[in-house]
Amino acid sequence: MTRYPAGRPLLDAPRRRVGEIDFTVLPLAEAIDGVIAASRSIDDDGHPGLAVHFCNAYNVALARTDRPYADRLANADVVFSDGVPITWVGKRAYPDLGDRWDRVYGPDVMRGVFATSTVPKHYLLGGSPETLDALQVRLREEYPSAKIVGAESPPFRAASYDELRRRDRRIEVSGATIVWVGLGTPKQDFEVQRLASSLPVVAMAVGAAFDFLAGTKPQAPVWMQRSGTEWAFRLASEPKRLGRRYVWGNSVFAAEAARTVRSAR
Numbered sequence: 001m002t003r004y005p006a007g008r009p010l011l012d013a014p015r016r017r018v019g020e021i022d023f024t025v026l027p028l029a030e031a032i033d034g035v036i037a038a039s040r041s042i043d044d045d046g047h048p049g050l051a052v053h054f055c056n057a058y059n060v061a062l063a064r065t066d067r068p069y070a071d072r073l074a075n076a077d078v079v080f081s082d083g084v085p086i087t088w089v090g091k092r093a094y095p096d097l098g099d100r101w102d103r104v105y106g107p108d109v110m111r112g113v114f115a116t117s118t119v120p121k122h123y124l125l126g127g128s129p130e131t132l133d134a135l136q137v138r139l140r141e142e143y144p145s146a147k148i149v150g151a152e153s154p155p156f157r158a159a160s161y162d163e164l165r166r167r168d169r170r171i172e173v174s175g176a177t178i179v180w181v182g183l184g185t186p187k188q189d190f191e192v193q194r195l196a197s198s199l200p201v202v203a204m205a206v207g208a209a210f211d212f213l214a215g216t217k218p219q220a221p222v223w224m225q226r227s228g229t230e231w232a233f234r235l236a237s238e239p240k241r242l243g244r245r246y247v248w249g250n251s252v253f254a255a256e257a258a259r260t261v262r263s264a265r
Contacts, residue, residue, distance in 0.1 A: 009034035010050070010078045016094045018086055019060035019256035020070045024078045024104075025090065025097045031080060031104045032112035035202060039120040039177040042200045049196030051076060052204045053189055054106040056083030057231070058245055061252035062186060069186050072193060080104035082207075084228040089257045093264035105225075106206035107213060110180060114143040121175050123201075124151035125167075125191075126182030127210040135214035150174035154183070168198050178202045182210035 009030070015022045026034065038050050053059075053076050063070040073079060081087050084103050091098040113120060122139075124132060132153045139146060150170060159167065171179060179201045181188045192203035211217035219225075220233035235246045 009037050010052070013078075014097060014100075015079075016090060016097060018089050018093070018260050019253070020063040021055055021060055021073050021079055022076075023055070023081050023086065023090065025094075025101050026080075026104065027100055028102045028104050028108060028112070031102075032109055032116060035109065035113055035178070035204070036117045036119060038202045040117075042177050042202065049199055050078065050202045051192040051196035052078045052080065052202060053192065054080050054082035054104070054109075054205060054207065055086070056081075057085045057253035058249040059185060059189075060086070060256050061249040064252055064256055066186070069189070072186075072189060076189075076193070077196065080106075080109070082106055084226065084230070085253065085257070088228065089260055093261045106204075107209040107219070109204070110206055110209045110213060113178070114139060114146045118145045118147065120178045120202075121147045121149045123149060123171050123174055123176035123179045124182075124210070125154065125171075125179055126184075126188070127153055127214070129153045131210055131214050131216045134216055135210050138214055149176050164194070168195070171195070171201065172199055176201055178204060180209070181205050182207060 010024060010026070013034075014025045016025055017023070035052065042049070053073065055073070059082075063073055081090065081101065081104055087101050087103050090101045094101070114122070124135060127135065132151050136148060136151055139148060152167070152170070154167070179195055181192050181195070181203060183191055185207060188205040188207060192205045195201060195203040208217065212219045218237060220230040224230050224233050231246050231250065235242050
């Protein structure tokens with residue numbers, strides 16, 4: 001991916017590997033500030049784009065078994081620790097960064113950016129039409145000063161080349177500086193890199209943040225988020241859709257976590 005001055009607070013942050021993924025290590029507040037700074041530079045100076053990923057235990061497991069996906073993340077601009085288990089492994093494997101290795105959770109970053117600054121111009125890409133409508137209503141109620149310049153719910157099928165070109169044009173014309181992408185893993189990770197290579201935007205792969213902020217799906221209680229058991233809440237909420245993800249993903253991640261700690265030592 002292209003490196004550029006707008007992303008310096010994020011691109012200059014230390015990176016450490018968990019499994020096959022190099023994670024950007026920052027406290028949550030600094031991550032939010034870095035995203036805003038990048039969007040401001042893009043708005044002012046027309047810098048090329050920045051792709052931001054949020055990866056958890058499932059992403060680590062997927063990168064272990066899916067080579068194209070691992071290769072894509074190996075070239076990522078920024079990868080934040082979306083799950084508490086990632087921070088546990090990181091703190092143990094790399095104690096020199098333990099006090100700065102926060103969970104940088106997609107929904108928290110989205111809330112923080114909307115609440116902290118009126119500079120970014122936001123474009124929402126993903127979710128069902130119903131979720132997207134509910135999300136815009138919620139965001140405008142909670143953050144009335146935020147600038148939402150566009151939103152679209154793309155079809156679940158793969159987009160054609162012409163459809164992607166038209167999508168890019170809509171985003172470009174809107175003047176967006178941040179594109180929030182909620183297309184699910186791994187599709188959204190490929191899309192944010194495509195967007196950042198095509199447009200001067202900060203493209204953020206925030207996954208389920210659309211559903212959580214819209215209120216269309218329940219979010220785990222804070223104590224479960226902090227204890228690393230959020231996956232159990234989500235599994236109980238959507239057992240058919242998420243069953244394999246967590247049963248398979250957690251076992252592969254456990255092996256990757258052990259390998260990471262051994263390698264770091």
